[in-house]
Amino acid sequence: MVKYVYRFSEGDKDQKDLLGGKGANLAEMTKIGLPVPPGFTITTEACRAYMRDGHVPPELRVEVTMALREIEDTLGRRLGDFHEPLLVSVRSGAKFSMPGMMETVLNVGLNDASVKGLAEFSGDERFAWDSYRRLIQMFGKTVLGIDGELFAAALDAKKAEVRAATDVDLGAEDLHDLVETYKRIVREQCGREFPQHPREQLDMAIEAVFGSWNTERARLYRRRERIPNDLGTAVNVVTMVFGNLGETSGTGVAFTRDPSTGHSGIYGDYLPNAQGEDVVAGIRNTLSLADLEKLDPKSYADLLQAMRRLETHYRDLCDIEFTIERGKLWMLQTRVGKRTAAAAFRIATQLVDENLITMDEAIARTTGAQLSQLLFPQFDADAEKVLLTKAMAASPGAAVGEIVLDNAQAMERTAAGAKVILVRRETNPDDLQGMIVADGILTSRGGKTSHAAVVARGMGTCAVVGAEAVDVDVAKKEVRVDGRVLRPGDVIALDGSTGEVFLGDVPVVDSPVMRYISHGLEAGLEAAPDESTRELVEAVHRVLTHADHVRRMRVRTNADTAEDARRARDRGAEGIGLCRTEHQFLGERRRYIERVVLADTPDERDAALTELLPLQRQDFVDLLEVMDGLPTTIRLIDPPLHEFLPDLTELSVRVALAEAKGEVDEREVKLLAAVRRMHEQNPMLGLRGVRLGLKVPGLFALQIRAIAEATVQLRQAGKDPRPEIMVPLVGSVRELQIVREEAEGILAEVGQGAGTVLDLPIGCMIELPRAALTAHRIAEEADFFSFGTNDLTQTTWGFSRDDVEGAFFADYLENGVLTISPFETLDADGVGALVVAGVTGGRSAKPQLHMGVCGEHGGDPESIHFFHDAGLDYVSCSPFRVPIARLEAGRAAALNREDATA
Numbered sequence: 038m039v040k041y042v043y044r045f046s047e048g049d050k051d052q053k054d055l056l057g058g059k060g061a062n063l064a065e066m067t068k069i070g071l072p073v074p075p076g077f078t079i080t081t082e083a084c085r086a087y088m089r090d091g092h093v094p095p096e097l098r099v100e101v102t103m104a105l106r107e108i109e110d111t112l113g114r115r116l117g118d119f120h121e122p123l124l125v126s127v128r129s130g131a132k133f134s135m136p137g138m139m140e141t142v143l144n145v146g147l148n149d150a151s152v153k154g155l156a157e158f159s160g161d162e163r164f165a166w167d168s169y170r171r172l173i174q175m176f177g178k179t180v181l182g183i184d185g186e187l188f189a190a191a192l193d194a195k196k197a198e199v200r201a202a203t204d205v206d207l208g209a210e211d212l213h214d215l216v217e218t219y220k221r222i223v224r225e226q227c228g229r230e231f232p233q234h235p236r237e238q239l240d241m242a243i244e245a246v247f248g249s250w251n252t253e254r255a256r257l258y259r260r261r262e263r264i265p266n267d268l269g270t271a272v273n274v275v276t277m278v279f280g281n282l283g284e285t286s287g288t289g290v291a292f293t294r295d296p297s298t299g300h301s302g303i304y305g306d307y308l309p310n311a312q313g314e315d316v317v318a319g320i321r322n323t324l325s326l327a328d329l330e331k332l333d334p335k336s337y338a339d340l341l342q343a344m345r346r347l348e349t350h351y352r353d354l355c356d357i358e359f360t361i362e363r364g365k366l367w368m369l370q371t372r373v374g375k376r377t378a379a380a381a382f383r384i385a386t387q388l389v390d391e392n393l394i395t396m397d398e399a400i401a402r403t404t405g406a407q408l409s410q411l412l413f414p415q416f417d418a419d420a421e422k423v424l425l426t427k428a429m430a431a432s433p434g435a436a437v438g439e440i441v442l443d444n445a446q447a448m449e450r451t452a453a454g455a456k457v458i459l460v461r462r463e464t465n466p467d468d469l470q471g472m473i474v475a476d477g478i479l480t481s482r483g484g485k486t487s488h489a490a491v492v493a494r495g496m497g498t499c500a501v502v503g504a505e506a507v508d509v510d511v512a513k514k515e516v517r518v519d520g521r522v523l524r525p526g527d528v529i530a531l532d533g534s535t536g537e538v539f540l541g542d543v544p545v546v547d548s549p550v551m552r553y554i555s556h557g558l559e560a561g562l563e564a565a566p567d568e569s570t571r572e573l574v575e576a577v578h579r580v581l582t583h584a585d586h587v588r589r590m591r592v593r594t595n596a597d598t599a600e601d602a603r604r605a606r607d608r609g610a611e612g613i614g615l616c617r618t619e620h621q622f623l624g625e626r627r628r629y630i631e632r633v634v635l636a637d638t639p640d641e642r643d644a645a646l647t648e649l650l651p652l653q654r655q656d657f658v659d660l661l662e663v664m665d666g667l668p669t670t671i672r673l674i675d676p677p678l679h680e681f682l683p684d685l686t687e688l689s690v691r692v693a694l695a696e697a698k699g700e701v702d703e704r705e706v707k708l709l710a711a712v713r714r715m716h717e718q719n720p721m722l723g724l725r726g727v728r729l730g731l732k733v734p735g736l737f738a739l740q741i742r743a744i745a746e747a748t749v750q751l752r753q754a755g756k757d758p759r760p761e762i763m764v765p766l767v768g769s770v771r772e773l774q775i776v777r778e779e780a781e782g783i784l785a786e787v788g789q790g791a792g793t794v795l796d797l798p799i800g801c802m803i804e805l806p807r808a809a810l811t812a813h814r815i816a817e818e819a820d821f822f823s824f825g826t827n828d829l830t831q832t833t834w835g836f837s838r839d840d841v842e843g844a845f846f847a848d849y850l851e852n853g854v855l856t857i858s859p860f861e862t863l864d865a866d867g868v869g870a871l872v873v874a875g876v877t878g879g880r881s882a883k884p885q886l887h888m889g890v891c892g893e894h895g896g897d898p899e900s901i902h903f904f905h906d907a908g909l910d911y912v913s914c915s916p917f918r919v920p921i922a923r924l925e926a927g928r929a930a931a932l933n934r935e936d937a938t939a
Contacts, residue, residue: 039082039094039096040080040100041083041094041096041100042078042079042080042097042100043055043064043077045073045077048060048061048064048078049065052064055081055271056078056080056081056130057129057270057273058131058372059129059372060080062370062371063273063370066371069346069350072343072365072368073369074276074369075112075275075276076274076275077104077273078272078274079101079243079274081131081270081271082269084250085269087244087247087269088251088269101240101243101274108123109123116235116236117151117236117238120154120158121154121158122146122147122151123277124145124155124277125145125239125276126142126144126274126277127273127274128273128275129141129249129271129272130270133262133268134372135262136375136488136492138249138255138258138469139246139249139255140245142172143168143277143312144169145235146239147169147172147235148233148234148235148238152169155169161282161283163207163208163209163212164279165209167212167281168279168281170216170219172238173223174188174192174219176238176241176242177219177226177231180242180244180245181223181226183223184226188219191219191222192204192215195211199211205311243272247269249270251266254469257473260856263857275369278360280310280361281310281312282310282363283310283363284309284310285363285364286310286360287311287329287332289307289326289329289360289361291303291304291305291340291357292354292355292357293347293348293354293355294380294384296354296374296377296380297376297379297380297431297433298379298380298433299376299377299382300569301387303341305357306325306326306484306487307329308323322484322503326340333361335364336365349393352398353373353374353384353388353402354376355373355374357370357371375494376494377433377494377497378409378410378411379534381402381403382407382408384402385403385576385580386579396579396580396583397931397934400580400583400584400587400928400931401932403924403928404898404928405924406497406921408581408921408924409918410497411548411573412550412554413551414435414546414547414551415435415546415548416435416532416539416543416544416546418566420543422530423539424540425506425518425529425539426518426537426538427504427536428501428503428506429490430501430532430536431489431493431533431536432490432498432500432533434499435499435530435531435545436456436458436499437476437530437542437543437545438455438475439455439458439526439528440458440516440524441457441458441459441471441475441525442459442460442509442514442525443468444468444471446471447459447470447474447475457474457475458529458531459472459477459478460507460509460516461478461479463481463483463487464480464487464489472489472492475498476498476499477498477501477531478493478498478499478502479502479531480501480504481503481504481506481508483502483503484503487503499532499533500533501531501532506518507538521540528540528542529541547564548564549573549574550573552564553577554920555604556607558574558575558578561574581927584924584927586927587930587934588923588926588929589926589930590904590911590926590930591912592609592610592611592912593613593670593889593913593914594614594913594915594916595613595614595616595915595916596615596916597621598620598659598660599659606663606667608919609923610667610916612668612911613660613664613670613913614890615670616660616672618656618673618674621652621653621656626649627682629645630682633645633736634708635704635708635711642733642735643735646739650742650743653743654746655747657744657747658750658751661747661748661751661756661758661759661760662756664758664759668759668761669759670823670889671740671744671760671761671762672763672764672802673727673740673776674730674736675766677721677724677725677729683708683712685713685716688709691705692706726764727764727767727773727776727801728772730776731772737764737779741783741784744760745797747760748760749787749793753791760797761799761820761821762799763801763802764799764800765801765802767802767815768805768808769807769811773801773818776799780799784796784797798887799819800820800822800887801815802823803815803824803829803872803879804824804825804829805828806829808875809829809871810871810875812874812875812877812879812882813881816881816886817883821886821889822876822889823888823889823890823891824888824889824891824892825890825891826863826872827860827893828892829868829872829892833864833867833868834859834864834868861893861897862894862897863894863900863903865903869907872904872907876888876908880908888908889909889911890909891913893915895913895914896914896915896918896919896922901922901925901926902928902929902932905926905929905930906929906933
């Protein structure tokens with residue numbers, strides 16, 4: 038029989054699959070003796086059964102009753118009792134954190150009778166009615182599907198009526214009136230009374246939390262974060278403890294280190310006389326934990342002790358939710374906290390220095406995506422700026438864009454190519470679409486743990502929050518800042534590291550981390566404006582240095598010019614994995630290709646190729662000189678020849694118009710005939726790659742000779758060039774054999790003439806399914822393999838990478854056919870299986886066969902881990918992504934070492 042309900046005393050932090058992140062961590066805190074209110078978790082299996090069958094499993098109600106009665110017996114109170122009522126919260130909790138995306142209902146068990154018992158039991162009538170109005174408001178929106186604005190408007194109207202500045206200023210009688218208003222809203226919107234039976238409330242709330250797994254905002258969030266749709270959420274039923282029991286009570290969120298900067302210390306927000314949702318909703322500006330120390334020294338000391346225990350236990354930054362009920366601290370949640378990129382590197386090295394983690398664990402806790410964020414430019418410190426205001430720096434970065442006030446504006450302007458800053462009073466989960474497309478987020482309310490701050494940090498989006506000087510008037514479509522009026526379309530700039538908001542555009546410069554990556558540690562430290570940034574540069578240096586030390590895979594670059602090669606080498610590239618020689622035939626050199634195509638005789642064609650030889654040789658001299666001493670894989674010309682010729686339609690029109698005027702150009706007529714002769718319906722599957730080399734005599738020979746002569750020239754100059762010749766689009770071992778025979782003849786001839794031996798590696802790309810499946814045979818003629826995963830993805834899926842992104846990928850992502858473009862992250866199940874087949878086949882013929890990857894996936898973090906596991910020797914990526922690939926290759930090795938010792 039399936040068990041659907043687990044008491045907090047029955048689980049631990051390693052059961053996130055079953056209990057969700059929140060339930061597993063509540064169980065873990067209970068296990069280590071922290072003050073957690075009694076409760077139980079309904080498993081993700083129950084949610085999956087609900088999604089499958091369309092109703093709650095019948096056994097679940099029985100298990101809930103058993104667990105609930107156990108709590109009632111322990112506390113001596115019953116759910117919704119008239120005298121000393123037990124109240125519970127019903128909270129979602131998926132395996133992966135989805136902040137604000139799913140539902141929570143507090144104060145379940147209150148009704149018209151028990152609210153009076155709660156008032157008597159607590160000795161605080163205002164508190165009881167405040168709790169009841171919160172229940173109706175949350176239950177109405179979450180469970181009954183009523184527009185939350187109706188309740189918010191009623192609350193604002195009551196505050197205006199009695200001239201109350203905040204919710205806390207409403208008295209018991211005001212809240213009693215508000216409850217009646219809320220009940221009327223429920224009646225009018227749902228055609229039924231607000232449910233009075235406590236167990237009915239509980240059952241409906243549980244089902245609503247299950248249902249919230251599939252809301253549009255939750256699905257959107259999962260698509261963006263690539264969280265599987267079939268996991269489901271757990272539901273946590275927790276005894277209510279009250280932060281709204283007067284000034285000796287309150288609620289807060291705390292971090293054991295600053296999640297924005299990574300600095301050591303106690304960081305968080307606290308609201309006296311409030312419940313938890315008030316903090317994360319950002320509807321009231323919070324106090325700091327330093328203020329809590331003044332208000333309640335004992336609770337503050339208890340919180341510090343609990344935070345130290347949790348950070349030591351989890352060996353990481355912990356994000357904590359807590360409530361203080363009349364001086365008693367209760368722990369409501371903990372999790373390993375989301376953090377900014379800068380914080381991730383600082384915290385990782387701090388924990389190493391504190392002997393809490395190893396350097397292997399440090400690089401496992403930092404990611405290539407985080408490093409990428411630190412490489413982005415930042416505002417020029419010397420530029421003239423007009424400061425509008427300064428608030429809380431919630432998520433670092435430099436963002437410049439047009440003001441937009443809602444999702445629709447954000448989507449419309451970004452679709453038009455604009456960069457936007459989403460400006461709101463506070464954000465809520467319904468703003469997710471706008472937050473995703475925005476370059477920055479600015480709110481006038483909320484703290485570092487508000488919805489805007491947490492989601493922005495998770496997405497790596499620049500954010501400034503709690504800007505009290507910013508008055509957002511959605512109705513008038515304007516933003517007022519200290520008397521200045523701004524409107525949608527006006528440009529502002531946000532500095533998420535300082536909290537500064539500037540008017541207009543602000544120029545950007547390289548970040549100190551980018552300076553370090555490109556020019557070394559001293560240059561990065563010199564570019565750092567303060568000690569905090571110096572710490573960051575040193576932390577990145579330590580992590581990246583260790584990644585270089587432990588990684589097995591080498592990191593090369595895709596570079597076609599000496600400039601690209603130099604830039605990549607500065608960033609740590611250990612060679613070139615792909616030089617696309619076709620890029621060297623563009624521009625003025627097109628005329629040589631036209632001469633090759635139009636040649637009437639072999640002699641004419643050879644003459645054109647001969648004129649190209651010195652140009653091509655110099656290309657390789659420049660490239661190999663920059664990469665002196667490092668392997669440089671040069672791919673022979675790959676695309677179909679028609680790419681170097683005029684467009685068929687344009688040329689046809691030009692010739693037709695000339696003929697109509699009687700101005701016939703024989704050269705253009707001849708060219709048109711050649712273009713028509715070569716025209717293909719699907720050129721990417723036609724005459725290109727090795728097929729082109731076999732079809733057009735002398736074309737590959739030209740390039741091979743240029744490589745050979747460049748190598749000789751550099752050797753004679755005392756250099757150490759290490760070119761590798763790569764044949765593209767091989768599908769048959771015989772194709773490679775023919776090219777290899779020709780290449781070896783040319784290398785021998787050039788070498789003999791120079792008095793040297795040119796034993797250059799000759800290999801091929803594996804970019805066709807047939808090549809991967811016959812790799813054991815192709816390996817007999819290859820000195821190395823390089824997997825061209827762009828074409829391999831295209832030919833495996835039958836996708837044209839030039840067309841499908843805009844044609845139907847959005848629908849495929851929406852419907853869950855894909856979770857991400859297979860051209861962005863390797864399709865491990867399909868294309869990955871072919872890579873593994875190619876590796877296995879190749880090494881079965883030649884155990885030491887050198888293999889790498891040179892498609893765009895070589896710079897994708899997730900794909901890099903796959904290539905490590907598949908046994909590749911190197912990845913090759915764009916120059917900008919070289920440091921990212923270095924880190925991820927190190928992480929892959931470190932994570933494998935952790936698994937091996939676990």
